[in-house]
Amino acid sequence: MSKKILVLPGDGIGPEITRQARRVLEACREAGLDIDIEEAPVGGAEIDRSGVPLAAETLEKAKASDAILLGAVGGPKWDTMPDIANRPEKGLLALRKELNLFGNLRPALLYPQLVEASSLKPEVVSGLDIMIVRELTGGIYFGQPRGRETREDGTRYGYNTYIYDEHEIRRIGRVAFEMAQKRNKKLCSVDKANVLEVTILWRDIMNELAPEYPDVELSHMYVDNAAMQLVRAPKQFDVIVTGNMFGDILSDAAAMLTGSIGMLPSASLNESGQGMFEPCHGSAPDIAGQGLANPLATILSVAMMLRYSLDAPALADRIERAVGAVLDQNLRTADIAYDGTRQVTTEEMGDAVVAAFEASI
Numbered sequence: 114m115s116k117k118i119l120v121l122p123g124d125g126i127g128p129e130i131t132r133q134a135r136r137v138l139e140a141c142r143e144a145g146l147d148i149d150i151e152e153a154p155v156g157g158a159e160i161d162r163s164g165v166p167l168a169a170e171t172l173e174k175a176k177a178s179d180a181i182l183l184g185a186v187g188g189p190k191w192d193t194m195p196d197i198a199n200r201p202e203k204g205l206l207a208l209r210k211e212l213n214l215f216g217n218l219r220p221a222l223l224y225p226q227l228v229e230a231s232s233l234k235p236e237v238v239s240g241l242d243i244m245i246v247r248e249l250t251g252g253i254y255f256g257q258p259r260g261r262e263t264r265e266d267g268t269r270y271g272y273n274t275y276i277y278d279e280h281e282i283r284r285i286g287r288v289a290f291e292m293a294q295k296r297n298k299k300l301c302s303v304d305k306a307n308v309l310e311v312t313i314l315w316r317d318i319m320n321e322l323a324p325e326y327p328d329v330e331l332s333h334m335y336v337d338n339a340a341m342q343l344v345r346a347p348k349q350f351d352v353i354v355t356g357n358m359f360g361d362i363l364s365d366a367a368a369m370l371t372g373s374i375g376m377l378p379s380a381s382l383n384e385s386g387q388g389m390f391e392p393c394h395g396s397a398p399d400i401a402g403q404g405l406a407n408p409l410a411t412i413l414s415v416a417m418m419l420r421y422s423l424d425a426p427a428l429a430d431r432i433e434r435a436v437g438a439v440l441d442q443n444l445r446t447a448d449i450a451y452d453g454t455r456q457v458t459t460e461e462m463g464d465a466v467v468a469a470f471e472a473s474i
């Protein structure tokens with residue numbers, strides 16, 4: 114039976130980058146992948162259409178899909194909406210929560226052709242290959258109580274709750290240990306256990322899991338130090354596991370090691386292997402509609418979809434090789450261009466990846 118793919122372009126550069134990624138998906142269909150592709154609005158685009166960031170019928174379609182490809186949501190047009198619970202980002206968070214996509218994989222891999230595009234020295238980043246495993250459906254993003262209120266004396270205050278229970282920590286811990294087993298067998302758990310009780314529990318649970326994975330070397334690091342180490346000596350890391358908010362921040366920092374935020378794909382998975390695949394970056398309103406956006410993070414997210422949700426690892430390899438081939442041809446979107454390379458538009462980059470994909474076997 115055909116696998117169902119739901120494409121949610123979203124806002125800003127979302128439609129531009131998903132258009133190119135969808136072409137790669139269609140090239141996979143030509144190559145024999147049995148898929149049906151459907152598209153729906155989400156985020157600001159859906160607010161403009163129906164008043165809410167995620168329509169009930171889109172959520173139902175998402176639940177019934179084998180995999181979802183999402184561009185990005187949000188933008189200045191909706192940033193002043195007073196009710197944060199109805200902003201574009203809420204559509205994305207609701208999808209993650211409703212589909213129970215707790216396991217977020219964010220691989221920061223430096224293509225050797227992009228060593229010079231990174232803002233760090235070549236010797237610091239060359240050969241970089243890190244996997245950040247971010248917990249995605251809990252922590253301070255979803256903890257209750259939360260709100261903004263005003264005291265009797267007129268002082269306004271806001272609050273959120275940073276909470277994890279041991280089951281949530283254990284299940285993301287297992288994802289990370291298993292990932293480390295398939296890689297270089299080093300796992301660094303990032304927390305703030307010197308200050309926050311919730312992360313003392315996080316550290317305890319990681320330590321409790323460790324004996325089940327004797328081949329994996331577990332270490333712990335405070336998040337402030339981890340941010341520093343990521344730019345000082347990133348190659349010390351293999352797999353990093355951390356909570357929702359720390360993972361959000363550290364993955365953007367890791368993105369720059371790979372040359373650009375436009376290079377970092379992601380997979381968000383639930384226990385049954387269903388997944389949502391999206392670039393780590395946002396809707397980039399500053400460059401939207403100008404053909405400047407790098408579609409490679411989204412295209413590489415399609416590769417992750419094939420590997421993690423559609424059981425088509427050979428096609429995933431083929432997409433990743435096609436991206437390498439395009440970089441070998443010296444083609445670069447603006448964010449990764451430098452002297453001696455040829456700057457291309459979002460669409461030209463898509464053309465080149467599709468051509469390289471079709472030319473390979």
Ligand SMILES: NC(=O)c1ccc[n+]([C@@H]2O[C@H](COP(=O)([O-])OP(=O)(O)OC[C@H]3O[C@@H](n4cnc5c(N)ncnc54)[C@H](O)[C@@H]3O)[C@@H](O)[C@H]2O)c1
Nearest residue numbers: 185186187188374375393394395396397399400406407448
């Ligand atoms: N997953 C998502 O949907 C997601 C993720 C992050 C931010 N957002 C939303 O996006 C909006 C903008 O957020 P922001 O500016 O903080 O972050 P952003 O990631 O959208 O942009 C940060 C910077 O990186 C650049 N950039 C991002 N993606 C790029 C690409 N593919 N190619 C070239 N350059 C790229 C942008 O031009 C900008 O200068 C906000 O509304 C935010 O909430 C959405």
Ligand SMILES: CC(C)[C@H](C(=O)O)[C@@H](O)C(=O)O
Nearest residue numbers: 187202205206361393394395
């Ligand atoms: C848009 C926002 C809700 C989202 C997050 O914070 O998770 C984004 O920054 C990301 O990294 O996917």
Ligand SMILES: [Mg+2]
Nearest residue numbers: 361362365393
């Ligand atoms: Mg983010």
